[in-house]
Amino acid sequence: MSQAKFPFTNSRRTFLRSVGGALLIPSVSQAICEPPGVPGSARPWRADCRPIRARRPASTLAAAEIQKLKDAYQAMRDLAVSDPSDPRGFTHQANIHCWFCSVTPTPVHGNWQFFAWHRAYLYFHERILGKLINDSEFRLPYWDWEISTHRQLPGAYSTPNNNSNPLWNGTRAMSPTDELPGEDVNEDVMEPVYSAANFGEFGGGAGYSGIPEGSPHGSVHVDVGGFAGDMGAFDTAGRDPIFYAHHANVDKIWSDWNKGASSHENPADPAFLNLSWSFYDENRIWRSIKASQLLNHETQLRYNYGLSRFREILPCILDWIIVRPPWKFDRPVIVEPRFRDQLVKALDNRRPVRLHINNPQIPLDKSAVYRVYADLESATADEGPKSPAFLGVIPLVLNTREKHHPTKAPQVVLNVSRRISALLHSTDGIQLAFVERPAKKDKAAGKAQLLTAREVYFSYGETIRE
Numbered sequence: 001m002s003q004a005k006f007p008f009t010n011s012r013r014t015f016l017r018s019v020g021g022a023l024l025i026p027s028v029s030q031a032i033c034e035p036p037g038v039p040g041s042a043r044p045w046r047a048d049c050r051p052i053r054a055r056r057p058a059s060t061l062a063a064a065e066i067q068k069l070k071d072a073y074q075a076m077r078d079l080a081v082s083d084p085s086d087p088r089g090f091t092h093q094a095n096i097h098c099w100f101c102s103v104t105p106t107p108v109h110g111n112w113q114f115f116a117w118h119r120a121y122l123y124f125h126e127r128i129l130g131k132l133i134n135d136s137e138f139r140l141p142y143w144d145w146e147i148s149t150h151r152q153l154p155g156a157y158s159t160p161n162n163n164s165n166p167l168w169n170g171t172r173a174m175s176p177t178d179e180l181p182g183e184d185v186n187e188d189v190m191e192p193v194y195s196a197a198n199f200g201e202f203g204g205g206a207g208y209s210g211i212p213e214g215s216p217h218g219s220v221h222v223d224v225g226g227f228a229g230d231m232g233a234f235d236t237a238g239r240d241p242i243f244y245a246h247h248a249n250v251d252k253i254w255s256d257w258n259k260g261a262s263s264h265e266n267p268a269d270p271a272f273l274n275l276s277w278s279f280y281d282e283n284r285i286w287r288s289i290k291a292s293q294l295l296n297h298e299t300q301l302r303y304n305y306g307l308s309r310f311r312e313i314l315p316c317i318l319d320w321i322i323v324r325p326p327w328k329f330d331r332p333v334i335v336e337p338r339f340r341d342q343l344v345k346a347l348d349n350r351r352p353v354r355l356h357i358n359n360p361q362i363p364l365d366k367s368a369v370y371r372v373y374a375d376l377e378s379a380t381a382d383e384g385p386k387s388p389a390f391l392g393v394i395p396l397v398l399n400t401r402e403k404h405h406p407t408k409a410p411q412v413v414l415n416v417s418r419r420i421s422a423l424l425h426s427t428d429g430i431q432l433a434f435v436e437r438p439a440k441k442d443k444a445a446g447k448a449q450l451l452t453a454r455e456v457y458f459s460y461g462e463t464i465r466e
């Protein structure tokens, strides 16, 4: 990897520090996780007057659009070399994520800052890219991995697959022909996301994450970055250009969820609306923007997305009925007849059934994807989705590989509609178990363990008319 293009090594940081006194913006130029600007001194963000343009799926970009995207990232990488103090350079852009994920007192993962902060980060990043190629119509593409034919890295990001491509990153665990595992991003994963009943389920609260922040968002990080690659931990993830296409899709999912139903509202709580973060804009002006200014991306931030697939995946709005038996999941659970009848009836009526696992006790010491099964034997055999006892996955992404900053387990809601009916009838009971999915198919599986959690319950959807 050429040091000129990827100036992340210690030697460069040391060099910058030694000349730091002469730099105009020393605080952004020294180390990866230093503050991106001076707190409190930002000018407020003002209305954006660019034309409204669509962000488009990365896999559908025409050759000329791919070239533009590459030119923009090349300019951003070049800037990091020609003027290391310029906060618009690629190194600084990547380091913003490092700072906000692991250093700020309330990091932007694991709580309701997740969607809003990443929207703001991408917005300023996109404006800078557009400015560097002098194109106010430039918009980031998104990697729509929920579409089954779009599970390889979008071609632009891996062709050519070497450092002549400014969208390439040499630390990925995925080759250009690898695909994201369906179990991480398919309809079983997306259904509980699009149908999340309220913002707490969708986007989390002040102290907990929403459903999609774990699965699918975290799984894609682990799949692309593995344990050692940049995408595999939050402090380094911004160094891979695919990060921004991944997060544009995460942002689209928020937009689609909002459009899905009138009850899919963002929090009205001033504690959310007044959240505020600062970024350098395309003119190197340090700006603060509030969550309330980010909610209408089309009129405020001047981009939109194509058609929402929400209605295709989930044709009706659902009201979720909770089935909460007094279960302990550290031993086999026989589903009592009254609960079983209720769930079987819901399944017979083709209602989606979901399994909620609050605060699952999974290892927090490495980035990994864990598979959840309905019994220990199946977890040990680890046959994945083809096992009738397979229930879904729980991803975990470290904030930093050095583990200086604690990570917590995500909120887990699994769509088990297609799997649960056999299990409900089993007299052996359900005994949740999990196993780490090996990074490569040829590696041995991890050791299966029983899964405990603070709380485990089911819910099923009833159609309501809006």
Ligand code: C2O
Pocket (backbone or CB within 6 Å): 097, 101, 109, 118, 217, 221, 234, 237, 247
């Ligand atoms: Cu801030 Cu996908 O991470």
